[in-house]
Amino acid sequence: MTLRDVGRSMGHRSFGRTAALLLAMTGAVLVTQPASAQFFWSPPDFSSPPLTDAEATTALGLPGATPAEVKAGLVWNLRAALNVAALQCQFEPTLLSISNYNAMIAHHDAELDAAQATLLGYFQRTVGKGKAGQMASDQYGTRIYSGYSTVQAQRGFCQAAGLVGRQAIFAQRGTLNEVARNGLGSIKKSLILAGEQFYGDPGRGYSLTLPSFDPKCWKKGKMLPACQLAWNQKIGVQP
Numbered sequence: 001m002t003l004r005d006v007g008r009s010m011g012h013r014s015f016g017r018t019a020a021l022l023l024a025m026t027g028a029v030l031v032t033q034p035a036s037a038q039f040f041w042s043p044p045d046f047s048s049p050p051l052t053d054a055e056a057t058t059a060l061g062l063p064g065a066t067p068a069e070v071k072a073g074l075v076w077n078l079r080a081a082l083n084v085a086a087l088q089c090q091f092e093p094t095l096l097s098i099s100n101y102n103a104m105i106a107h108h109d110a111e112l113d114a115a116q117a118t119l120l121g122y123f124q125r126t127v128g129k130g131k132a133g134q135m136a137s138d139q140y141g142t143r144i145y146s147g148y149s150t151v152q153a154q155r156g157f158c159q160a161a162g163l164v165g166r167q168a169i170f171a172q173r174g175t176l177n178e179v180a181r182n183g184l185g186s187i188k189k190s191l192i193l194a195g196e197q198f199y200g201d202p203g204r205g206y207s208l209t210l211p212s213f214d215p216k217c218w219k220k221g222k223m224l225p226a227c228q229l230a231w232n233q234k235i236g237v238q239p
Contacts, residue, residue, distance in 0.1 A: 046160045048185025056181070059188065061143070065122060072118035074180035075111060077144055078168065079104075081187050084148040085161035095158055100165035107169055108176045115177075153193040160190035 053070045057063055060073040082101045089097040105112060123140065124133030150157050164183035171179045211217075217227035 044156060044190075046156065046186040046190045048189050050182045051185055059184070061140070062122065064126060069118055069122045071177040072115040072122070074177045074184065075108075075115035076119055076141075077148075077184055078164070078176065078180035079112060079115075080141070080144045081148045081161055081184070082165050082168065084145060085158060085165065088149065088154060089158035089161065092158060095162040097158065097162060097165065100162070100169055103169040104165065104176075108171075108173060111174055111176045148187070148191070150191050153191055156190040156193075157187070160187045 051059060051074070053067055056070045056074060057065050060070070060077055062069060062073045065073060082097075082104060085095075085097045086101040089095050119140070120133065120137045123136040124130075127133050127136040148157075160183075164179065164187060167183060168176060168179050211223065211231045212227055214227075217224055223231065
């Protein structure tokens, strides 16, 4: 399944059925675990303050949006982010990306419908009624899907989306916009490749330095003193 398949329509129900089928086919029992445990690393700090309306209009690409349209944009962007996570994060099933997404659209179905209608109204107001507004709305949906897709920063994105997804399924109906306001900043921050907190290497999350395996450095399975000294200096061990 590709993002193109999912993003073909602005509707949100069809993917839920497909994702549920995929989940059932795995036959796996998924157990919730702390997010930082899945990859055995200390993830970067993705914390971010809640978006204000002014920040949201820029971050969501909705210039001139009314407060109601900002709320709709927050909801729809959160839906897009969790939808992308459901597709891209299946390599780590304990993040529950698919089940979180399905539970979110089931629990907040009415709010998602309202957000979709409000966003269409925004584009009909700012671009033009009829076909022009509908086309702009469709293009916006495609654009935000692409914006939440990542490859190099996938570990961080999947963990950030997993945490916000958990918050979404337990939020009261009608408050999904607040979950998005509080969580989209961290999801967007996670899209930038960053190393883990302890080692800091953005590529692998750690570096590995091995001793010399030159036969001249070894005798009867033990490293000779000169090579041991060079090895200690290389890894920062004081004599």
